[in-house]
Amino acid sequence: MSLKGLLSSRNGAPWRGATSSAASALSDGERLAMLDELEQSGLGWFWASDASGNLTYLSGAIAARLDVPLGDLIGHAMTTIFAAADREGRGKSLSLMLGAHKGFAGMAVRAARNPEGAVLRLSGQPVTSADGRFLGFRGTGTDITEQYHREEETARLARFDSLTGLSNRHRMAHQIEATLTAFKAARRSCAVMMIDLDRFKHVNDTLGHGAGDELLKQVAARLERAIDRECEIGRLGGDEFQIMLPDIDDRGVLGDLAMKIITMLRQPYSLDDGRCVIGASVGIAIAPHDGVTREEIVRAADLALYAAKNGGRAQYRFFSGELENETIFRRRLEQDLGTALREEQLFLRFEPIVEASAGNTVCALEAHVCWNHAERGVIDEEEFAKIVEGSAMLGEVGRWAIAAACARAAQWPGSVRVAVNAPVALFLADDFVTVVANAIDNAGIIPSRLELEISEAVFFGDASVVDRTLAALFKLGVRLTLDEFGSGYSSLAYLRRAPFDSIKIDQKLVAEAERQDSRELGLVRAIVALAGALQMDTIATGIESATLLASLTECGVRYLEGPIFSEPVDEDTVEQEMAGGAWNIDPAAERTRRARRRTVFRKIQVIHDDYAYEVTLRNLSKTGALIEGVADVPKGTQFVVDLGGGQLAVATVTRSNGDVQGLEFEQSLIEDGSGGLCTRNRVSPYALAAAGTPLAPLAPGKFIGMDQGGVVPKFGYAAPVRADAG
CATH class of the missing domain: 2.40.10 (Thrombin, subunit H)
Structure with a gap:
């Protein structure tokens, strides 16, 4: 049907009865010309269909905007030509509107064959014959592409994070609420993970907020790759993320997934402004075990996350009902650290480090700090490390440990060194070198008998301070060990900048090297070769099995440490073993085969x-x-x-x-x-x-x-x- 024919159809036409005295002064030709101009201007477009819903007329300008030849449209069903523009299917259905034979307005549609093309807003009115028989529709169309995309973006920003594209806090709250409500009726379970990035603030402070934003985008991408099951991932703001995992309550599966996330997020990030490394802590709660409502389950996951961060970071934690009491108790322990130092409640245990090529002779002892708490009793080295990690007393404990270790080493044979971990906070302190020098002088030992284990995290600090401190320690004559090398963010730049004497291979890498299909053993060989080229020694720790010991020895690792030789022992045991001079330890795998109790x-x-x-x-x-x-x-x-x-x-x-x-x-x-x-x-x-x-x-x-x-x-x-x- 032509526009002229459309105009001549009086019965039920949308513009029927609109002819005033002014309009009637126009001839049909003038009216047709005016409507043609209106169509060409884009201000008004027209369409018509027959009783079967087939398109009988369409303004040529509409076909051009849809990028579909007009001949491919006329005579075809409108429902096959147009598709709803609403991506989530929440809008009206064109087929329902046409089938109802009722007028409609404001329906957003796209060309079915070009879903990414222009967006139109259609309106239509039914046309009936004099005897009331339905003849079809007459209607108008408007190009709303720009407006639609603006509204779509506004709606998207209301539900999704503008930086990462993940769900935002509002959408996550809605999704968790809706899921838990539905699952409660269906008796299904649902897990929620809270994730907080470790050391993200340092990236913002050193590389700038632009680098921080790019880092968050990469974190979001890694989270999406890490989870291969149905889930909802959101960024709640800052460096906090949330994951909802429907139909899972197996804590073994959830623990493996949390560890996979932690491992992936701690791998190095390449940014325009430099290279950086962060970590992540994860809290896990499961409905209905830990909560029935959204408020309960999110609070439980938050408490678990807090416990994970207080436990030393880079770990996951399940919620349990005792977490609140545990958190209170841990805070009290942190507050008691000052008393522990004043009242000499801290003491050292020493873990032997043997030299493989010297008949497994103990060449050094690594000092671990323990605490004889007045009420709790003995807090071992593992638990103490978690307590002191986030405490303001970390530096003071480090000072005490260096002084106490040097004093104890003075009583050992001169060939045996003592190794002490240097906390980052203490290493970056202005008086760190003085603390080390005083400890050596007061103990009366030569500087080379003190071995300081330095984390790669110190290199995230002020470069001038780090380089100056390392140079001063080298001049003083103490031995320097780069700790946890191969933990996922090691850089050759660290080895070039610092005069390290040895590299301690990351314990997780060492543990993985025992698997027959593992590539980590090849990485160990590469680290040993690198250390040899730089005239550095290598240390492997955490060794439990004879198989792993043999592999590491074959790789050329010089110094070995782990339960297969000895767990950390007290000062009296060290003195007894060294009373005859050298202390040799034969490896015994049966010591460690029983699960740790x-x-x-x-x-x-x-x-x-x-x-x-x-x-x-x-x-x-x-x-x-x-x-x-x-x-x-x-x-x-x-x-x-x-x-x-x-x-x-x-x-x-x-x-x-x-x-x-x-x-x-x-x-x-x-x-x-x-x-x-x-x-x-x-x-x-x-x-x-x-x-x-x-x-x-x-x-x-x-x-x-x-x-x-x-x-x-x-x-x-x-x-x-x-x-x-x-």
């Missing part, structure tokens, strides 16, 4: 034959536990061990002596990301709700709550407790 000493419950016994958990490993409090238990007895917070583990008694039993778990525990252990799965709150208990997060304490009634305990114990007492 954590000393625990806390009350738990164990179940046998529907009766709950309260016992003391003395120590815990991935594969078993030692309990005390139940007497006359034969080997082979099965218990259900309640570790609290819905963590139930089936265990078998493998040894029994009086009221002490050794247990072996049916399913191994997993790492919780910060040195602790937890069960892979927990009792589901949905299962409890099905039994009549209100749906709520799991309580942190004892979990088993059966009514024992008249059940008689099979085993004797000093203080029986009913299973429903906790």
Whole structure:
């Protein structure tokens, strides 16, 4: 149909009845010319369809804007020509509008064959015959491409982060809220991860905010690559990210994923303004175990993240009900550090470093700081390192450690060195070289017997301060070791700038080198070759197996350290071993094959034959536990061990002596990301709700709550407790 024909169709036309005395003064030709001009100007376009919805007329200008030949449009169904412009499908449906035979306005459409092209806004009115029969539509169209894209961008910015393209805080809150609401009805689980970048502020301060923005973009891209399952990733602002993972409550899987994220994010970043390295800490909470509502689950993930950062950063942590108390206790421990220094509560343990080519003779001892706390008892080197990491007392503890280590080394044979970690905060202090010099002078040892282990993180500081300090230490004569080389951000520039005597290969790289299909052993060989070319020695730490020891020795690593030789020992043991002069240690892999046991000493419950016994958990490993409090238990007895917070583990008694039993778990525990252990799965709150208990997060304490009634305990114990007492 031509425009003239369109005009001559009076019945039900959109412009019917619009002829005033002024309009009637125009001839049909003049009116047609005016409408042609209107079409060509782009201010008004027209279209028409028949009763079947096929296009019968379209302004040529519309076809041009759609970049589709007019001949390919006329006679075809409008629903095959136009598609809704709304990408998320929330707009009106053209087929529904046409099928309803009712007028419509403001429908945004695109050409179906060119979805990235122009956007039109269509309006239409139905046309009927004199007897009321539907004839089709007449309508107008307007090009709203620029307006549509502006509105689309405004809507996108309201839901997505403008820098990274990830969901923003508002969208993440909405998605988590909607998901948890739907999953609650469907009894499905959902995990939330909170991620905070470590050392991001330093990048902003040293390289500028432009570099910081580019870094955040690369972090976002790595997060999207790291997760190969359905998820929602968002940036909440600054350097904080959030991930929602539907249908997952397996803490083993979540822990592996968190570790993958941490590993990927700590790899080097190449920016226009330089090269940088950061880290990441991750907190994990799972609904409905840790929370039912969005507020509960996000708060739980936040607490877990806080615990991960306080635990030494670059680690993940699962939420548990004790985290709030743990956080309070850790803060109190940090506050007690001043008292510990004043009252001489700190002490050193020493881990032997042997020289492979000298018959495994101890050539150095690495000093580890421990704490004999007045209330807590002995806090070992691993836990102490986590406590002091984020403390304002880190520098003071470092000063004490250097002085105490030098003083102790004065009592050893002159051929044995002492190695001490130099915290970044202390290394960058103005008086660091003076502290080192005074420690050496007061102990009366030669400077080369002190070996300072320096983290690559010091190179993120002021270059002039770092270079000046390194030069002064070299002049003083102390040995310098570059710590954790190969941890993912090592640079040859560090080796060129500093007069290092040795390189300590990162412990994680060493551990991976034991795998037969691992490429890390090749990296170890490369590091050894590099060190040899630069006339530096290499040190490998954390060695546990004979296989790994043989591989490292074959690679040419000169100095070796790890449990296969010895765990850290006290000062008296060192003196006894060195009383005869040289201290040689034969490697013994059987020392380390038993899973590391954590000393625990806390009350738990164990179940046998529907009766709950309260016992003391003395120590815990991935594969078993030692309990005390139940007497006359034969080997082979099965218990259900309640570790609290819905963590139930089936265990078998493998040894029994009086009221002490050794247990072996049916399913191994997993790492919780910060040195602790937890069960892979927990009792589901949905299962409890099905039994009549209100749906709520799991309580942190004892979990088993059966009514024992008249059940008689099979085993004797000093203080029986009913299973429903906790």
